[in-house]
Amino acid sequence: MSFTAHIRNDDQCIQTIEDHLQAVKELAGLFGSKIGFSSTAALTGLLHDMGKLCNEFNDYIYLAVHDPENAPPRGSVDHATAGAKFIYETVQKDKGNQLLAEIVSNVVMSHHSSLHDFLSPKLESPVLKRLAKDDLPQYPRVCNEFERLQFHIQTEELVKHSLEELRPFLQDSAPEKILISLTLLTKYLFSCLIDADRINTRNFELKEPHYKKPDHSLLFKHYHSTLLNYLQGKGTSKSKINHLRAKMSMQCEEAAYMPSGIYTLSIPTGGGKTLSSLRYALKHAIEHNKDRIIYIIPYTTIIEQNAEEVRNILNDDEHILEHHSNVIEDINEEKINYMQEKAPKLAKDNWDSPIIFTTMVRFLDTFFSGGTRDIRRLHNLANSIIIFDEVQSVPIECVSLFNESLNFLKKHCHTAILLCTATQPALDFVERKLDCIDGELIKNIKDVTLAFKRVDLIDKTTKKGWDTEGLADFIEEKMEHEESILCILNTKKVVRLLFDSLSERNLDADIYHLSTTMCAAHRKEILEKVKRKLDAKERVICLSTQLIEAGVDISFGSVIRSLSGLDSIAQAAGRCNRHKEKEVGNVYIINHREENLDNLKTIKVGKKITYKMLFDRKGDLSDVLSSQTIEHYFQLFYNELEDELDYYIPSLKNNMMSMLDRNKQYYQEYFHKTGKSLPLIQKSAIGTAANHFQVIQSAAHTVIVPYGEGNEIIADLNENLSIEKLSTTLKKAQQYSIGVYEHELNKLSISHGIEYLHDGRFIELKEKFYDERYGLNVEGDAEMRFLDL
Incomplete structure (x- = not known):
């Protein structure tokens, strides 16, 4: 039978x-x-x-x-x-x-x-x-x-x-x-x-043929050749900055011959980090027969930009995957029948592509989240090259988990790891540290950093602090001498208040607002419009949360940064005078007293440490962005938050790192209770730890929004799609989705602002709850007009 x-x-x-x-x-x-x-x-x-x-x-x-x-x-x-x-x-x-x-x-x-x-x-x-x-x-x-x-x-x-x-x-x-x-x-x-x-x-x-391991070696050789041709075409400019960029790019190529390990790439902002790291990765993949290249990036904004840049340079739309978020909701599989469950499960992506752009959240979920949705990708991290762009953005509670995952990948999985940022965190300083950083790819990095100096930091913090109206006055005053200003604040609420205040003034400038409450496609369209206006020397004011400061290739005449961690200030400075349009640009550091940071502990701690460092310098900020100062900042930062590094789970009064290791607390309690040893070698609470893991603690749900093509995606998901069509639709849906907090989802549900599709697997946001100016609008009184691009 x-x-x-x-x-x-x-x-x-x-x-x-x-x-x-x-x-x-x-x-x-x-x-x-x-x-x-x-x-x-x-x-x-x-x-x-x-x-x-x-x-x-x-x-x-x-x-x-x-x-x-x-x-x-x-x-x-x-x-x-x-x-x-x-x-x-x-x-x-x-x-x-x-x-x-x-x-x-x-x-x-x-x-x-x-x-x-x-x-x-x-x-x-x-x-x-x-x-x-x-x-x-x-x-x-x-x-x-x-x-x-x-x-x-x-x-x-x-x-x-x-x-x-x-x-x-x-x-x-x-x-x-x-x-x-x-x-x-x-x-x-x-x-x-x-x-x-x-x-x-x-x-x-x-009815597909049996799976065969993909061989990307010829593709990587083609990519490498294409990239070199592109870089040679860019090398016509003889400016000092371009000469340095070319020199660092060549050093990355030379470093690719070294054995796989954990390396740092500390190119200053604007130094061509994306293409230099790609050059290293392609050459290393060819020389060491690697399976794929994975870019891990903190924000979806940077994914869109970098992935598009790489696609255009390599002239390939087919083999470069963007994976932003999990559009599919986890639901109890016992509540649905066999046929209903099959298509969404089989449509999920497993990172079996030659080049992948994804987020730090997705990387950490692959290792540590519960269920089967994310972990299926883990084996594809082996024998790969993983580039962590803006690695300082590792969530503080995940530092130990991150370090142990990298140690495992390096030691047992033959994975090459590149830690990219101009503000390298002190990951070898904490208790559960990176076992070994094998070196920096760029020679004489201190001299290179000095050569890339393009801004002056100006301390505008005051004992009383700034309010929204005072900041709006300051921006209006500075716009008398500037064509463009970027203002980065720590909370979405104050960004929105500032936007409203400036919008009410009769300013001779276009004002734009950026926030994570907007879907990726929406943010991308606004950024493209801002860039076009900057290129045309039109007058622009852009107001944003910190999503714009890490890796977004954009350049303003001046930047205003609300006081936060020193790494954030350094990244914000990278959006000022980025291409040395003038001799020196000004970056003003202010302290906004209306920001409520009670639920943003890491920003609050970083702000306190940075404020003291600024105070100690009595206005002389010439060395604040040096690698030594950044390293010292991170050591102070990790010391201050040393109890946070192991992913503490309040409901269990235990930390995840311990639960995945010796599980000492539960084992001692077990022995005390039973008087005998556990008859197992492994003692981890591996399932409980996974089920409590959530990188973004509250934004637990992904909602598809009715913006642009989002309307068509929502319509498609109301149909009974084939597995192939569903796979394509879900990839597209990532651009038209936002993360929603639990309390926001509850409010939207009460107001009939959401609808569940495909037996609860997907969540749709209703039109009146998405605003053209701000994105998510939980009040349900949103305005949607045609976005003039």
């Missing part, structure tokens, strides 16, 4: 369990081979759907497809426990194999959920509890079928090789790092299984 794994939508063709298990085994093994764990990953693939080898699942899937109204609820037939139980019982016959049994069983039992805790906050082991599950009447028959198909022979062989793979991994890990390394290894193997399972299911559903 053949058992069913999947039934195809359009022709009801059946994929057998035998075919599915073999295919997922091979594919997971391919993904695992990148870090030397091909057999272990293959083992998870062979076992993951073992529980479907029974009549109960055959009956369930038949009804789910042919009679969904009368089908049992999703999850009523537990098919994930069988493989975990089987491998744990099989491998446990030899106690020396305990660790392998723990890893593989957890990965297999979890492939429709988050990984399970080895030891939870409730002082119990969900892993052991699941393995001891006794309401599996079909389990003996499943094991007999597994043996009849001779899968047990493959299992024995894979177990033998898996133990050989695990041994050098343990030997290569420092004793104090073994448990966190095992946690990240478990996550990596989980990623291999999830992606292999999804890819094979998608291939079957779309």
Whole structure:
């Protein structure tokens, strides 16, 4: 008898369990081979759907497809426990194999959920509890079928090789790092299984050929040649700045021959960091046979700009992926039937592209968030080149997690890592530090920084501080001598108040507002209009939150920056006189007393440290942006916030870093309660930690807005789209989406400002709740006029 794994939508063709298990085994093994764990990953693939080898699942899937109204609820037939139980019982016959049994069983039992805790906050082991599950009447028959198909022979062989793979991994890990390394290894193997399972299911559903590992080597060589031709064409200008840019670009090319590691690239703002890092990455990919290049960027604004620049230079729209946000909402899969769930799950992107632009949020979610949505991408970070643009933007609570993820990628995953910023954070200063920074790509970086000096910092802070009207007066006064001013404030509220105040004045200048309450496409259109006006020497005032200060290629005559961290002030200065349009531009530092920073602790702490540094200099700010001062600032900053670095979870009164490592607090409580040791080597609360992880603490929901093409996207998502059409639509939807806080979502829901689409998978914002000037308008009295571009 053949058992069913999947039934195809359009022709009801059946994929057998035998075919599915073999295919997922091979594919997971391919993904695992990148870090030397091909057999272990293959083992998870062979076992993951073992529980479907029974009549109960055959009956369930038949009804789910042919009679969904009368089908049992999703999850009523537990098919994930069988493989975990089987491998744990099989491998446990030899106690020396305990660790392998723990890893593989957890990965297999979890492939429709988050990984399970080895030891939870409730002082119990969900892993052991699941393995001891006794309401599996079909389990003996499943094991007999597994043996009849001779899968047990493959299992024995894979177990033998898996133990050989695990041994050098343990030997290569420092004793104090073994448990966190095992946690990240478990996550990596989980990623291999999830992606292999999804890819094979998608291939079957779309009648696509079996997956083959993409070979981008020829493409990277073509890209490299194209980039060099472009840079040679730009080299016609003989200015000192262009000469320095060309010299630094060449140094990046030369550095690409060095072994993969963690390097810094500290090119000053305006020094051509994007193209220099791309040159390094392409050459390093060619020389060291890397799979892909991934740019990790703090804000979607910079993603749009950098991705477009790279596309235009490389003349390729097809192979460069932008991944901004997860448009798909996580919902309880038990509430939807088999056919409803299939398309959105298979449409999600897995970062299997040669060049990817994504955000720091997406990177951290890939390692540390719950569920299966994000983690499936993790294995594609291995044997890649990852460029962290504006790396100082790592959220303070994620510093330890970030450092440990980079340590794992470097040591075990053959990943090349480049930390790019003019304001390098002191990531090797904190307790859970980067194990080793292998060097700086640019020689004589201090001299280069001095050569790029284009601004004077002017301290305009006062004891009383500035209010909105006083700041508006100051901007009006400065516009008598300037063509353009950029003003960056710390909160959206004061930016909006300043915009309203200036808009009421009869100024001979166009005034623009930028905020994260606007979707990416909206911000992009405003930035393009501002740039055109700047190029035409028209009079412009731009008001923004800090989203504009890191990496956006734009240049104003003067910049006003509300007091904040020294790194933010340095980045804001990079938007002034960026291309040395004049000898020196002025950057004014003010302290806005109407900003409420009570919920913005890191900005508040950075502001306090910077204020003292300015006060100590008594007006002489000549060295404030030097690398030594920036490093000193970050050391003070991390010292002040040392209790915040490990991602503290208030509801658990514990930090995530500890939970993923030794889990000391819960283990001590468990021992005190039971009087005995936990019968597991791994003790992490890996599932609970993931389920509590959220990089942006409150902006938990992604909402598609009715701006521009957003209306068409919303209309499309109301239709029953194919997997291919849904994939295309979701990629486009990222440009027309915003992050919404929980309290905002509740208010919008009460006001009927949102609607759920596709069985709750997507959220649509109604038209009256999106404003042309400000973006999200929770009051529902928005104005939408044609944006004159």
